[in-house]
Amino acid sequence: VPPGEFIPVAERFGIASRLDRWIIRTALSRHGAALRSGALTLGFNLSAQTLSDPQLWDFVDNVIEETGAPHSGIGFEITETAAVTNFDAAEQFVRKARERRCRVSLDDFGAGMSSFEYLRRFPVDTIKIDGSFIEHITQSRFDREIVLAITSIARSLGCDVVGEKIEQQDTLAMLSDMGVAFGQGFLLHRPEPLERIV
Structure with missing residues (x-):
């Protein structure tokens, strides 16, 4: 099933954040060794619900500690659609990601109306x-x-x-x-x- 079909359904039923957490835990658990060796980096697309989750970084930090995956081998992709739902939460998420040396990408840049405002406020x-x-x-x-x-x-x-x-x-x-x-x-x-x- 293409992501474009099941992700909107997950968001509509309020389970997108749980889905994102499952993906992060599963990927880091399975591929922690490859991340540690530098042979692999992983990027995660985050939903608007996940960006607004105040416990997200506690969860990510715990999974990283459990798996030994380095922060530097992990990246997060944020779309304007997700960020516009809660701009302040998205900005705080990016700041915390950078503090941990995780990479951050602006995804689908140019598709929305506020893209350049993100460049001003998000150090991606x-x-x-x-x-x-x-x-x-x-x-x-x-x-x-x-x-x-x-x-x-x-x-x-x-x-x-x-x-x-x-x-x-x-x-x-x-x-x-x-x-x-x-x-x-x-x-x-x-x-x-x-x-x-x-």
């Missing part, structure tokens, strides 16, 4: 450009200019840039020419069990 490591600007980049001058602008801003802030929804070779080539060093999409890799990758 990575900006992930929303796929809506990527998928037609070879045909749309507007999309190219947006991607160039976001890439320039990200570089000036010392952030990595990821292009999302890369599905065509010419899209990948154009992003590379534009200085987008990282990518995500079916052209590069389709979802599959982690055991097949590591």
